[in-house]
Every structure is written in C-alpha cells, then in structure tokens.
Amino acid sequence: MxxxxxxxxxxxxxxxxxxxxxxxxxxxxxxxxxxxxxxxxxxxxxxxxxxxxxxxxxxxxxxxxxxxxxxxxxxxxxxxxxxxxxxxxxxxxxxxxxxxxxxxxxxxxxxxxxVGVDVERLDQDPPPDDAFTPEERRRIAGRPSLALELWTAKEAHAKRTGRANLYEAGQIATFPEGDALITRCAEHAARCLTVRAANAVAALAMSDER
Missing domain, CATH: 3.90.470.20 (4'-phosphopantetheinyl transferase domain)
Incomplete structure (x- = not known):
C-alpha cells in the first residue's frame, strides 16, 4: 500500500x-x-x-x-x-x-x-534526545527532519499496539529497511511507511509480516 x-x-x-x-x-x-x-x-x-x-x-x-x-x-x-x-x-x-x-x-x-498512524509538523521543536536510541542519535545528527520522521514512526508504532500511553519513544527502536522503517519494542514489531508533504511528515505502522 x-x-x-x-x-x-x-x-x-x-x-x-x-x-x-x-x-x-x-x-x-x-x-x-x-x-x-x-x-x-x-x-x-x-x-x-x-x-x-x-x-x-x-x-x-x-x-x-x-x-x-x-x-x-x-x-x-x-x-x-x-x-x-x-x-x-x-x-x-x-x-x-x-x-x-x-x-x-x-x-x-x-x-x-x-494499524497506527501519526503526523507531525516539520517546523515544530525537535524531540528530546532521550526519545532515541544511541544508534538513532548517530543517524539523525544534524538532520532535524529525520529526527521528526523517526519520532513519528515511533508514535505510530505505539498507537498500533493499542496501548500508546504505555510506551515511551525511547523504548521503541527504528531500523531502516528499503523504503520503510522497522520499528520494535519489547513486545511488538511493525513496518512503518512514512511520507512528507508540504510542512508535515506522517507515518503508518502495520504488521511486519510479508
């Protein structure tokens, strides 16, 4: 899709x-x-x-x-x-x-x-450092729009679990795979597709089964 x-x-x-x-x-x-x-x-x-x-x-x-x-x-x-x-x-x-x-x-x-979905404005304040894993912080260094993209994917992932309020962004890790992101926490994994349009970035999290 x-x-x-x-x-x-x-x-x-x-x-x-x-x-x-x-x-x-x-x-x-x-x-x-x-x-x-x-x-x-x-x-x-x-x-x-x-x-x-x-x-x-x-x-x-x-x-x-x-x-x-x-x-x-x-x-x-x-x-x-x-x-x-x-x-x-x-x-x-x-x-x-x-x-x-x-x-x-x-x-x-x-x-x-x-499914889980989230959208963020690209001109908003960047997420805090503790929202990211050490590996993610290396990937997003000097790239604020990528930081927001990963944050949005984490939010979409949390919503997909049906228990969004129980997860902190730092508990969810992202891994690039082709044109998607794989997101994982202790209990769940998802495949996220992101899109940028105008001044927004959005992410859709769905099953990682292919």
Missing part, C-alpha cells in the same frame, strides 16, 4: 491498509464528511472536551471513510473507545482505524488489521 496525500477517489477501491493525509478544511474531506451524520453517542463522546468541534468533524470524516471502504451506509458505522481511550470501530466488525492530527494536518489509517 502507499500513502494518499490530498484528493481521495472513493469510487475506486483503494488498497488496504489505506493511509490518508489531508486537512479538515480540504474539499475532499468536506465531501466525505457531507455524507455522514453524528449520533447522540458521538456528541456525548466529546462533551466537555477541548476543541470539540474539530473532534466531531474528525469523527464524521472517519465514519464516512469507513462506510465507503466497507460498502456500508454511514449510519451503520459505530465508533467507540478502547479501555485506554483509543478510537475503535464497533461496527461493522473487523475494521480498524487510527488517527493523528497536528493542525492543519490530519492523518487517518483504515485497515482490516491493527
């Missing part, structure tokens, strides 16, 4: 896992959101949370995207949360989703297997 940046043609069956880098204000995102409505459960999920309007817009976008990929009506898509607070597809069964946002960028991954 590969990243889709910007326009997304849902009339053609995209390859899964699908990773889409867009923004909430883009015409293509507005078109997907326009097909969906929110339920009382959706509104309750974000009640009292900061940036609620943006979060609800993201929920509409995810519901519309999953519906199109699964061949379902958007009203049939139900999104809940894992015990640790990560978004999960309750119905239809067998679908997985991950989101990452860094204004104005939004990354969404949808798959039939656990």
């Amino acid at each position: 590969s990243w889709i940046v910007g326009p997304l043609d849902l009339s053609r069956a995209p390859e899964l896992p699908l990773a889409w880098l867009t923004s909430l204000g883009s015409p293509e995102a507005e078109a997907v959101m326009g097909r969906t409505t929110l339920t009382s459960a959706d509104y309750a999920d974000f009640a009292g949370r900061a940036d609620g309007a943006s979060r609800l817009a993201r929920r509409r976008l995810v519901k519309g995207l999953v519906a199109a990929l699964a061949g379902r009506h958007p009203d049939e898509v139900e999104i809940g949360r894992s015990p640790l607070g990560a978004p999960v597809i309750v119905g239809p069964e067998g679908w997985h989703v991950s989101l990452g946002g860094r204004w104005p960028f939004l990354a969404i991954a949808v798959a039939r297997q656990p």
Whole structure:
C-alpha cells in the first residue's frame, strides 16, 4: 500500500491498509464528511472536551471513510473507545482505524488489521534526545527532519499496539529497511511507511509480516 496525500477517489477501491493525509478544511474531506451524520453517542463522546468541534468533524470524516471502504451506509458505522481511550470501530466488525492530527494536518489509517498512524509538523521543536536510541542519535545528527520522521514512526508504532500511553519513544527502536522503517519494542514489531508533504511528515505502522 502507499500513502494518499490530498484528493481521495472513493469510487475506486483503494488498497488496504489505506493511509490518508489531508486537512479538515480540504474539499475532499468536506465531501466525505457531507455524507455522514453524528449520533447522540458521538456528541456525548466529546462533551466537555477541548476543541470539540474539530473532534466531531474528525469523527464524521472517519465514519464516512469507513462506510465507503466497507460498502456500508454511514449510519451503520459505530465508533467507540478502547479501555485506554483509543478510537475503535464497533461496527461493522473487523475494521480498524487510527488517527493523528497536528493542525492543519490530519492523518487517518483504515485497515482490516491493527494499524497506527501519526503526523507531525516539520517546523515544530525537535524531540528530546532521550526519545532515541544511541544508534538513532548517530543517524539523525544534524538532520532535524529525520529526527521528526523517526519520532513519528515511533508514535505510530505505539498507537498500533493499542496501548500508546504505555510506551515511551525511547523504548521503541527504528531500523531502516528499503523504503520503510522497522520499528520494535519489547513486545511488538511493525513496518512503518512514512511520507512528507508540504510542512508535515506522517507515518503508518502495520504488521511486519510479508
């Protein structure tokens, strides 16, 4: 699979896992959101949370995207949360989703297997040194954009485990392999594909089985 940046043609069956880098204000995102409505459960999920309007817009976008990929009506898509607070597809069964946002960028991954996705701005402050292994610090010396790319892959890896809050970036190691990164921690391994567009870098973590 590969990243889709910007326009997304849902009339053609995209390859899964699908990773889409867009923004909430883009015409293509507005078109997907326009097909969906929110339920009382959706509104309750974000009640009292900061940036609620943006979060609800993201929920509409995810519901519309999953519906199109699964061949379902958007009203049939139900999104809940894992015990640790990560978004999960309750119905239809067998679908997985991950989101990452860094204004104005939004990354969404949808798959039939656990996935993780993250996006960061290239002009943000660099990650702390303790986020990297000694070998990684040698690789990124003098290359701040590479440091952010590795950081993004680590975040995507942690999200894929379903227990993102339990992992520190320094516990996850990255290893370049062709056009991908292999990410590993004590319990999990993943294959990460990264993409750079405009002022952002995004990473998708999926199974390392090939």
